[in-house]
Amino acid sequence: MSGECKDLLSGISEYLDGTASEALCAEIRRHMEGCENCRVVVDSARKTIAFYKGDQLVQELPPDFQVRLHGTLRDAWERRQGKV
Amino acid sequence: MSEIDHEALLERASESALVLKARSGDFEAFDQLVRGCERRVWTVAWRILAEREETENVVQTAFLKAMEALSTFRGESNFCTWVGRIASRAALDVLRSRRRERSLSLDEIAAEDDEAPVPHPELLVDWREDPTLGIEREEVRQILDRAIANLPDSLRSVFVLRDVQDLDTAQTAAELGITPGNVKVRLLRARLRLREELTRAFGGEAMVHGHMAGSGTGGLAAAAEVAA
Numbered sequence: 001m002s003g004e005c006k007d008l009l010s011g012i013s014e015y016l017d018g019t020a021s022e023a024l025c026a027e028i029r030r031h032m033e034g035c036e037n038c039r040v041v042v043d044s045a046r047k048t049i050a051f052y053k054g055d056q057l058v059q060e061l062p063p064d065f066q067v068r069l070h071g072t073l074r075d076a077w078e079r080r081q082g083k084v
Numbered sequence: 085m086s087e088i089d090h091e092a093l094l095e096r097a098s099e100s101a102l103v104l105k106a107r108s109g110d111f112e113a114f115d116q117l118v119r120g121c122e123r124r125v126w127t128v129a130w131r132i133l134a135e136r137e138e139t140e141n142v143v144q145t146a147f148l149k150a151m152e153a154l155s156t157f158r159g160e161s162n163f164c165t166w167v168g169r170i171a172s173r174a175a176l177d178v179l180r181s182r183r184r185e186r187s188l189s190l191d192e193i194a195a196e197d198d199e200a201p202v203p204h205p206e207l208l209v210d211w212r213e214d215p216t217l218g219i220e221r222e223e224v225r226q227i228l229d230r231a232i233a234n235l236p237d238s239l240r241s242v243f244v245l246r247d248v249q250d251l252d253t254a255q256t257a258a259e260l261g262i263t264p265g266n267v268k269v270r271l272l273r274a275r276l277r278l279r280e281e282l283t284r285a286f287g288g289e290a291m292v293h294g295h296m297a298g299s300g301t302g303g304l305a306a307a308a309e310v311a312a
Contacts, residue, residue, distance in 0.1 A: 047282075052278070057224065073151065076151060078111075
């Protein structure tokens, strides 16, 4: 990995978040045109972040816990109402 | 106004209506608010803790706290974001107490991390065109879970706050009591480590045929061959 690749690495997050300066974005894009390895890293890092930000992989609650949770909340609610 | 903005506004309006009803004593309205974001809140706590009993405690505590504090909820953020913040704070407290049990502070570990140079990417292989094709949804979820659970606490907490909960750098720094510079370094490390892990699962042909790059210079050379 070249010195230029190393320099680019530290700017990847800002580039992917859209918070990098225009100059840095241009530098990264120019570098990626000639560097397949960096293009791959940036592309797969972008997909990695998208996976975790995406809603489609939000988890389901374990069903038994979900039932308990709503029961507990109802009990707590009624206790509060009783106090008022 | 775009359709998405319109939908968001409608959601906001119906959420505000539910909050008002809940404040006036309607449990069903509160319960509906909870059902609307319990999966999101669970996911945030689970991704920080990766332990079921602790996650259950944190999620339940977060909704109980939200119930107590409903009268102070001003609707500046949406309800899910608000409860999500309560849950992530509680989950981070659990992480800190785990550390205390092991007599290590989050920052002791983190300080070492932040000093070291950011490791170079090793697996330099494009992902398959549709990386999850042929993999069950549940298996994909487990791959993501395992990858994030393997991160050290100091990196995982930053990643979850920034990329799962969508807090900005300053908010993340404030939640964790670290500097914005630390947040940036840890986020980059976390993202790159997750990228390596997910590339193992979702990498294209080159991974499938066993041309996987190893570590160090040899690894990079092998990866360069694969990419060529």
